[in-house]
Amino acid sequence: MRRMKKDIEDEVLPNDMSGAQLNDESYEGSAGIVLKKGPWTSTEDDILVDYVKKHGEGNWNAVQKHTGLFRCGKSCRLRWANHLRPNLKKGPFAAEEERLIAELHAKMGNKWARMAAHLPGRTDNEIKNYWNTRIKRRQRAGLPLYPPEVSLHALQESQHSQSTGGLNGGDKMHPDFLQKNSYEIHDAIFDSLKDNQGILPYVHELSDISVYGNKLKGLDSSQYCSFVPPTSPKRKRLKESTIPFIDSCAMNKKDLYPFDQIQDNNSDKIAQSFGMQAPLDPGLSSHSSMCYSHSLSNGNSSTSKPYEAMKLELPSLQYPELDLGSWGSSPPPSLLESVDDFLQSPTAISTLESDCSSPQNSGLLDALLYQAKTMSSSKNHCSDKSSNSSTATPGDRADSSILNVYETEWEDYADPVSPFGATSILNECPALRANANSLNGQLPVQTFTG
DNA sequence: AACCGACTCAACCGCTAGTTT
DNA sequence: AAAACTAGCGGTTGAGTCGGT
Known part of the structure; x- marks a missing residue:
């Protein structure tokens, strides 16, 4: 489609430099030269290709001098890198590429250039x-960002x-190494989480956490209510070691991620970014239990960047149990069990009890867990009134209901004639359906849809 | 046919890190 | 050491396309 416009341009423009130069989209360069902006014509492309053939890549600012091409060096570099350089693959991504992208993003976050190196x-x-x-699509659908197999x-x-041990060598590791070790997380975390694998949002680039091992060891595992991946700070490009690390409620308020700011203007956006479907509940948002701790406040300069300078990026939060079928044909491995494990684990319960006071703070998974907790506690209350309570624990009831829903979800999503995009809001928000299905109206359905 | 919203993609912008002077 | 320059990265924007109404 771009091509069409370009072809038209090429027809209109004379096949000489004036065509490339004279365009309404132009600006004055540093030397007073009017540099062109906007789409490239094939004439300009040819000029640039010729230049690179003769002089090689690099020294992009010299392109204008040598060729008379009225483009800034930046623009030339971009054009070459994205469109003109040889061996560029065009066309839609293959399934394998998509899977790889998801995997790489899970590891790296928004490190597009590094991801491109793998593709x-x-x-x-x-x-x-x-x-x-893709993010937009999936967020609209209330789906997690990553396929379950990737997160798992x-x-x-x-x-x-982690089990193979080894502290990473700091920031200077080879990127591949970083990838491999970027999940490193202190024992204190995984000790509490190892029974819950597959349920927690994936945490990447945690290589610094080991640095804080001593600090972490003193913390109760329940404090690790949830994680967010590194939210690539916009203004300060940090080395791989920068780890926004959530230490729920371990920090005093000024150490928390400034949700109060977010909520003012961008709560919806942020909520969406975290996979939430609804505006934050104003009544609950004020005591954000999703406490973002950028560091453990040990004064380490690598993590001392003020929160104000950070910009929330689309998170790598993922809720694998919700990703059903939209990523391919393989069913989510062990996810259901993982959910079960997590919900039944004392750690999870204590975490829920102590930290996840509201689902509004950390996305669908927390919402789900919160609901499970609510259901569980409500069931406890209800069971006092209800004489025919089953032998199953409240958690069991809730869990199995939810899991059954997920299994059904999977079938629904896997159904080729039932694209998830067309499914109901209940499909898009399984937790809702879990509530609806499992509680039979016993409990108020907590909605976080718009 | 016209309108509208979602989507795609190329290109730009602002910024940082690294290098050179 | 500091300024200037260069390359590159990630976020954002805007034009064009497509499909639905």
Whole structure:
């Protein structure tokens, strides 16, 4: 489609430099030269290709001098990198590429250039566009960002790298190494979580956490209510070691991620970013239990960047149990069990009790867990009144209901004639359906839809 | 046919890190 | 050491397309 416009341009513009130069989209360069902006014509492309053939890549600012091409160096570099360089793959991403992107994003976050390095022929821009589009789609559908196998694999890998021990060597590791070790997380965390694998949002780039081991060891596992991946700070590009790390409620208020600011203007956006479907409940948002701790406040300069400078990025939060079928044909491995394990684990319960006071704070998973907790506690109350309570524990009831829903979900999503995009809001928000299905109206359905 | 919203993608912008002077 | 320059990254924007109404 771009091509169509370009072809038209090429027809209109004379096949000489004036065509490339004279365009209404132009601006004055540093030397007073009017540089062109906007789409490239094939004439300009040819000029740039010729230049690179002769002089090689780099020194992009010299392109204008040598060729008379009225484009800034930046623009030339971008054009070459994204469109003109050889061996570029065009066209839609293959399924394998999509899977790889998800996996890489789970590991790296929004490191498009690094991801592109793993996808021959693909550009960072392409990957970024793809991912952003995909994120929008999935968030609209209330789906997690990552396919279950990716999240599970990522978490398992993280556990493996943890179990094999080894502190990482700091920031100077090879990127591949960083990838491998980026899941490293302190024992204190995984000790409390190892029975819950597959349920927690994937945490990546945790390589610094080991640095804080002593600090972490003093913390109760229940404090690790949830994680968010590194939210790539916009203004300060940090090394791989920068780890926004959630230590729920361990920090005093000024150490918390400034949700009060977010809520003012961007709560909906942020909520969406975290996979939430609804505006934050104003009544609950004020005591954000999702406490973001960028560091453990040990004064480490690598993590001392003020929160104000951070910008919330679309998170790598993922809720694998919710990703059903939209990522391929393989069923989510062990996820249901993982959910069960997590919900039944004392750690999880205590976490729920102590930290997850509201689902509004951390996305669908927390919402789900919160609901499970609510259901559980409500059931406890209800069971006092209800004489025909089953032998199953409240948690069991809730869990199995939810899990059954997920199993059904999977079938629904896997049904080729039932694209998730067309499913009901209940499909898009399984927790809602879990409530509706399992509680039979006993409990108020807590909605977080719009 | 016209309108509208979602989507895609190319390109730009602001910024940082690294290098050179 | 500091300023200037360069390359590159990630976020954002805007034009074009497509499908639904």
